[in-house]
Amino acid sequence: MEDRIALPRKNGELVFDAPWEGRAFGMAVALNEIGEYEWSEFQSLLAAEIANTESSDSSTYYERWLVSLEKLLLDKGMLEAKELEARTTEYASGERDDDWHD
Amino acid sequence: MSGQHHRETEPYAAIRTKAIESLLIEKGLFTGDAIDAQIQAYEKDIGPMNGAKVVARAWVDSGYRERLLVNGREAISEMGFADTQGAELVVLENTPAVQNVVVCTLCSCYPWSVLGLPPTWYKSFAYRSRVVIEPRKVLKEFGLELDDSVEVRVWDSNSDVRYMILPKRPDGTENMSEDELVELVSRDSMVGVAQAKSPAQVS
Numbered sequence: 001m002e003d004r005i006a007l008p009r010k011n012g013e014l015v016f017d018a019p020w021e022g023r024a025f026g027m028a029v030a031l032n033e034i035g036e037y038e039w040s041e042f043q044s045l046l047a048a049e050i051a052n053t054e055s056s057d058s059s060t061y062y063e064r065w066l067v068s069l070e071k072l073l074l075d076k077g078m079l080e081a082k083e084l085e086a087r088t089t090e091y092a093s094g095e096r097d098d099d100w101h102d
Numbered sequence: 103m104s105g106q107h108h109r110e111t112e113p114y115a116a117i118r119t120k121a122i123e124s125l126l127i128e129k130g131l132f133t134g135d136a137i138d139a140q141i142q143a144y145e146k147d148i149g150p151m152n153g154a155k156v157v158a159r160a161w162v163d164s165g166y167r168e169r170l171l172v173n174g175r176e177a178i179s180e181m182g183f184a185d186t187q188g189a190e191l192v193v194l195e196n197t198p199a200v201q202n203v204v205v206c207t208l209c210s211c212y213p214w215s216v217l218g219l220p221p222t223w224y225k226s227f228a229y230r231s232r233v234v235i236e237p238r239k240v241l242k243e244f245g246l247e248l249d250d251s252v253e254v255r256v257w258d259s260n261s262d263v264r265y266m267i268l269p270k271r272p273d274g275t276e277n278m279s280e281d282e283l284v285e286l287v288s289r290d291s292m293v294g295v296a297q298a299k300s301p302a303q304v305s
Contacts, residue, residue: 008145013221015145020116023123025219026140030132032187039187043261047208054227061210061225063115070122079125087121092114098124 021062028069037072045071149218152183153266154287156216157298158280161271171195174266178216185215189261195268196294200253203241203294204265205233211259213266217292224293234258244295267291269298 008015016022032039045068053059059067073079090096127134156178160167170177174191178184185191191213194202206212207230212220223229233240237254241247248254257265269291275283278301285304290296 015219016141018113018116020113020119022141022145023119023137024115025144026137027119027123027126027132029140029186030136031126034132036131039189040261043209043211046210050209061222066115066119070118073122073126078129078131079122083125084121087125088118091117091120091124096124 017060017062021065024062024066024069028065031073031078036078037076042068042072144214144219148215150216150287150289150292151284152178152181152218153213153216153289153292154284156181156183156266157268157287157292158283160268161275161283162280167195167268170268183215185213185264187214187261190263191216191266192257192263193266193268194255194257194294196270196297198252198270200255201241201248201294202255202257202265202267203233203237204257204259204267205230206259207231207234208260211261211264213264216266217289221289241295244290246296267294269294272298272300274301 016025028042031037032042046065049064049068049071053064070079070084074081074084087096123134123137126132156170159181160170166177166180169180170193174193175184175189177193178191189211194204196202206224210220210225212224229240234256237256238248241254259265269287271283272286275286278286286299286301288296288299291298
């Protein structure tokens with residue numbers, strides 16, 4: 001799959017600035033749609049993350065979205081911290097490289 | 103052979119997202135295809151064209167306009183549009199006397215099914231903090247100057263209630279078809295930071 005396909009735009013603006021943002025968005029919406037949590041639960045975490053970081057760091061909207069999603073998944077027991085760290089390391093080191101979605 | 107990649111280092115967020123997605127797929131919570139479909143929907147199908155159709159219909163059909171103002175969620179579902187997050191949708195009508203403007207001061211709550219995903223400016227600290235304090239100044243920066251006689255009302259969205267503006271129908275549009283009217287309705291007019299376009303502004 002070609003690496004440099006132009007990212008989709010609406011009104012001339014990018015819908016997502018990078019593919020991972022779309023994945024994080026899609027996951028949050030999908031899990032709500034199958035009933036894993038109420039949307040208000042995710043939104044509360046997002047609002048809190050924005051409030052906690054907005055004046056102190058330059059993280060982007062979707063970085064805050066991702067942090068909120070991760071917290072919710074851990075709180076709900078859908079993921080465990082250990083397996084998440086292990087899997088993150090596998091991708092970071094290149095040991096795992098199944099990035100078909102990029 | 104794994105582990106040898108001569109490519110740029112991915113940002114941490116991308117790596118973390120992959121880790122999360124791969125684990126949740128393994129646990130059977132969803133498939134990669136299902137996530138693809140969510141993204142496709144918001145990149146291609148769901149956007150302000152939906153809201154523009156709702157507005158145009160309300161302009162030509164007074165019964166629909168009334169239903170829209172009484173229960174936004176039900177009325178937009180008549181046209182096949184529906185949010186899946188369970189929020190109510192309140193549609194606010196702009197008039198020569200009242201300009202309603204929408205914000206989500208805490209995050210980014212927004213009527214996705216009729217407007218798509220919010221633009222960066224809507225999510226910005228600047229907009230979220232300033233529009234509630236100095237709305238006329240913010241509107242002026244968007245190019246919208248209102249007479250002092252116009253009342254400005256700012257509505258703060260949350261996870262339970264999202265808002266969409268029904269903009270004023272522009273003058274000189276009496277003989278336009280519903281399809282032609284759709285072309286006048288901009289995304290920004292449905293947030294309240296702009297008016298709908300006049301026929302002269304659309305080529």
